[in-house]
Amino acid sequence: MIDITSHVVLVNEKDEATGTMEKMEAHQKAMLHRAFSVFLFNEAGEMLLQRRSMKKYHSGGLWTNACCSHPFPGEDNLVAAKRRTYEELGVEVELNEAFSFVYKAALDNGLTEHEFDHVFIGTCTSRLNPDSDEVADYAYLDMGYLKNHIERYPEKYTVWFKIAFPLLEEFMSNRAQ
Numbered sequence: 001m002i003d004i005t006s007h008v009v010l011v012n013e014k015d016e017a018t019g020t021m022e023k024m025e026a027h028q029k030a031m032l033h034r035a036f037s038v039f040l041f042n043e044a045g046e047m048l049l050q051r052r053s054m055k056k057y058h059s060g061g062l063w064t065n066a067c068c069s070h071p072f073p074g075e076d077n078l079v080a081a082k083r084r085t086y087e088e089l090g091v092e093v094e095l096n097e098a099f100s101f102v103y104k105a106a107l108d109n110g111l112t113e114h115e116f117d118h119v120f121i122g123t124c125t126s127r128l129n130p131d132s133d134e135v136a137d138y139a140y141l142d143m144g145y146l147k148n149h150i151e152r153y154p155e156k157y158t159v160w161f162k163i164a165f166p167l168l169e170e171f172m173s174n175r176a177q
Contacts, residue, residue: 008033030112038067040124046140058107064158090129095120105159
């Protein structure tokens with residue numbers, strides 16, 4: 001019997017499940033797998049960023065979106081996103097799926113992210129209670145400021161965040177029209 005908490009769902013380019021694999025092995029072999037990214041905003045419209053703990057197995061110390069992870073095999077993406085947001089940030093939030101995208105990128109330690117990433121957005125009005133094993137710091141930032149900061153200091157941000165951020169900007173711009 002496999003430990004589903006250590007496995008990811010392998011998928012094809014249509015997000016159809018093709019099997020499961022141990023998480024580290026999937027990242028070592030650059031296998032396409034299902035993931036999610038959560039973007040949260042406060043009531044002023046500022047985006048919540050977290051700085052990943054140095055204890056993380058990759059991208060430690062880098063700034064990124066509120067939460068990201070992988071659903072367990074058989075777990076609904078929205079349920080997984082809400083679960084993981086609570087585990088990392090200590091808050092329950094309402095989320096809506098915004099869009100999805102596929103990317104492949106080398107990480108800092110020989111691993112590769114190759115993910116079919118489902119993006120969820122929501123508003124956070126609660127006080128955060130982050131898990132220190134996951135989150136080293138957090139901040140709410142204006143998206144315009146953040147865009148400029150990413151352009152000036154790209155090395156401070158996770159690879160997937162730098163890919164997802166402009167897609168999120170486009171989504172939000174289209175939604176506002």
